Amino acid sequence: MTTIRAIVTDIEGTTSSISFVKDVLFPYARKRLPAFIETHIDKPEIQHWLHEAAKEEGLVEASRQDIIDLLQRWIDEDRKSTALKALQGMIWQEGYEAGDYRAHVYPEVAARLQAWRGEGLHLYVYSSGSVPAQKLFFKYSEAGDLTPLFAGYFDTETGPKRDQASYTRMAEAVGEQPAHLLFLSDIVEELDAARAAGYQTAWLIRPPLALPTEPRHPTYTDFNAIAP
Ligand SMILES: CSCCC(=O)C(=O)COP(=O)(O)O
Numbered sequence: 001m002t003t004i005r006a007i008v009t010d011i012e013g014t015t016s017s018i019s020f021v022k023d024v025l026f027p028y029a030r031k032r033l034p035a036f037i038e039t040h041i042d043k044p045e046i047q048h049w050l051h052e053a054a055k056e057e058g059l060v061e062a063s064r065q066d067i068i069d070l071l072q073r074w075i076d077e078d079r080k081s082t083a084l085k086a087l088q089g090m091i092w093q094e095g096y097e098a099g100d101y102r103a104h105v106y107p108e109v110a111a112r113l114q115a116w117r118g119e120g121l122h123l124y125v126y127s128s129g130s131v132p133a134q135k136l137f138f139k140y141s142e143a144g145d146l147t148p149l150f151a152g153y154f155d156t157e158t159g160p161k162r163d164q165a166s167y168t169r170m171a172e173a174v175g176e177q178p179a180h181l182l183f184l185s186d187i188v189e190e191l192d193a194a195r196a197a198g199y200q201t202a203w204l205i206r207p208p209l210a211l212p213t214e215p216r217h218p219t220y221t222d223f224n225a226i227a228p
């Protein structure tokens with residue numbers, strides 16, 4: 001096995017529970033989205049992302065309410081839209097700073113990330129959540145501020161998580177050969193794309209999910225079982 005020099009980790013289902021994202025973060029953003037857009041509509045950044053959302057849907061003449069309805073539908077569908085993720089991240093910032101919630105991380109994650117850093121491995125995040133949302137997530141985690149552990153963050157501006165090319169771009173950005181990178185995820189199609197780009201892979205299957213009988217990737221129930 002080629003030496004691992006860096007680890008790239010997914011968030012939802014890998015470092016953290018799916019239910020924190022689906023049951024806490026998504027409803028928080030859904031509820032506050034209309035007021036957030038009304039309050040911040042004069043900001044060029046907000047107008048940019050509303051325009052991008054309308055463009056993604058092929059809407060030519062959409063009212064503000066049409067776009068709010070669209071974004072709320074996308075939240076319900078868990079659409080991995082870059083525009084939606086950017087806006088969600090801005091809304092979540094208010095919740096983190098107000099202390100409405102802290103980001104869930106599985107119990108072994110912080111200590112294991114710390115140990116890997118201690119061994120000289122570089123750590124990166126690749127999530128559908130926007131880079132600002134990722135930084136908030138790890139700054140306000142249940143295990144404290146974990147951002148000093150990470151050397152960099154990638155989101156869907158690098159490309160979709162199921163596209164091989166996204167992983168090639170990330171390897172170039174971090175300056176490592178793909179074979180020296182280990183990608184951690186709970187989604188097999190993401191792992192397939194990473195492997196096609198030359199990465200090593202680890203499939204996180206958190207209890208109570210059942211382990212597949214013939215898994216396509218090495219499987220782990222938690223980070224402590226991974227020995228890079
Ligand atoms: C880091 S922000 C919350 C996560 C999120 O919005 C999301 O879609 C998670 O996707 P992932 O790629 O981490 O599975």
Ligand SMILES: [Mg+2]
Nearest residue numbers: 010012013186
């Ligand atoms: Mg995931």
